[in-house]
Amino acid sequence: EIVLTQSPDTLSLSPGERATLSCRASQSVPGNYVAWYQQKPGQAPRLLIYGASSRATGIPDRVSGSGSGTDFTLTISRLEPEDFAVYYCQQHGRSPTFGGGTKVEIK
Amino acid sequence: QVQLQESGPGLVKPSETLSLTCTVSGGSIGTFYWSWIRQTPGKGLEWIGYVHHSGNTKYNPSLKSRVTISVDTSKNEFSLRLSSVTAADTAVYYCAREGSSEYFQYWGQGTRVTVSS
Numbered sequence: 001e002i003v004l005t006q007s008p009d010t011l012s013l014s015p016g017e018r019a020t021l022s023c024r025a026s027q028s029v030p031g032n033y034v035a036w037y038q039q040k041p042g043q044a045p046r047l048l049i050y051g052a053s054s055r056a057t058g059i060p061d062r063v064s065g066s067g068s069g070t071d072f073t074l075t076i077s078r079l080e081p082e083d084f085a086v087y088y089c090q091q092h093g094r095s096p097t098f099g100g101g102t103k104v105e106i107k
Numbered sequence: 108q109v110q111l112q113e114s115g116p117g118l119v120k121p122s123e124t125l126s127l128t129c130t131v132s133g134g135s136i137g138t139f140y141w142s143w144i145r146q147t148p149g150k151g152l153e154w155i156g157y158v159h160h161s162g163n164t165k166y167n168p169s170l171k172s173r174v175t176i177s178v179d180t181s182k183n184e185f186s187l188r189l190s191s192v193t194a195a196d197t198a199v200y201y202c203a204r205e206g207s208s209e210y211f212q213y214w215g216q217g218t219r220v221t222v223s224s
Contacts, residue, residue, distance in 0.1 A: 001168070035210035044201055044214035045152070056212065088152060092209035095167060096142075098152035 002027055002091050004099035012107040019076040021102045023089035027070065030093030034072045036065055037088045039101075045088060049074065079104070109134040111202050111215035119196075119222050125189040129202030129215060136160055136183045140205040143176060143187045145198040146217070153198075157205065158185050192222045 003026040013019055023034065032052040037045035047056040049065035052072060062077040076083055084106050089099040115127035129141070143155040156166035158176040166174050170189070178185040189196060199217045206212040 031208075033208055033210070037211075044217050045211070046214075047206070047210065047212050050206060050208070050210040050212075090152070090210060095165070096154040096209050096211075098154070100151050 002029060002094055002097050004089055004091060004097055006087075006089060006099035006102045008102060009100075010103045010105060012105050013079055014107045015079050015081055017079050019074075019079055019083070019104055021074040021087055021089075021104075023067075023072040023074070023099050025070040025072070025091060029070070029072075029091045032068045032072075033091060033093035034065070034067065035090045035092055036074045037090065038083075038085045039088065040085045048087075050092070076104075109204060109213045111204065111213060113200060113202050113215045113218040115218060115220070117219060117221060119192055119220060120224050121193055121222055122191055125187070125192050125196060125220055125222070127187045127200055127202075127218065127220070128184055129186070130182075130184045131204070132183070134204075136178060136180055136185065140209070141178065141185045142203045142205060142211060144201045144203055144211065144214075145196075146201065147198045155187065155189075157209075194222050196220070197222045 005024045007022045034052045036049040039045045053065045086101045086103045110132045112130045119125045137160045140157045142157040158178045173190045175188040201217045202215045203211040204213040
């Protein structure tokens with residue numbers, strides 16, 4: 001099983017600031033197949049990024065993903081009020097597994 | 108736009124079988140892979156398994172001995188059965204449709220299942 005570790009647990013930022021979220025895998029992810037999701041309270045996760053860097057339909061270009069091998073990053077260039085949420089990474093190179101999440105909160 | 112809706116009992120007794128159904132609208136279940144995922148405060152998000160319209164399945168090894176996922180193409184729905192449940196199976200259960208690979212493009216709203224006597 002590929003274990004994903006996300007850091008930090010919580011990121012306290014102000015609107016307009018840049019958010020950088022990390023996801024580290026216990027072993028190299030086949031195909032660099034990493035997805036990122038946003039989840040707000042009481043809602044299902046929403047797909048943002050797949051294949052490490054491909055944006056899902058309707059996701060703004062201020063949201064980007066990068067990385068390869070075992071280290072992956074989600075970047076939100078300028079935080080909007082609707083971006084404050086919990087973010088999860090997931091590897092889809094083998095039997096799917098998820099990271100523990102990073103909460104982006106308003107400072 | 109594909110929509111998914113989970114249904115089933117919100118309360119299940121320990122040692123019994125949890126059964127949920129996901130109804131798909133806005134698209135045919137006859138393509139893609141269809142998954143069940145659960146979320147708990149303690150273990151976070153956990154993929155349970157998937158089914159293809161052909162009946163092909165794949166399960167999380169940690170749950171494989173207790174899980175059955177099946178599909179009914181005539182009703183455009185798929186189902187989850189999890190046997191011998193314990194309190195550790197208390198979770199919000201989501202159904203989801205995969206994209207071109209094993210990521211989850213569309214999700215149901217989730218249904219909370221509590222295991223308790």
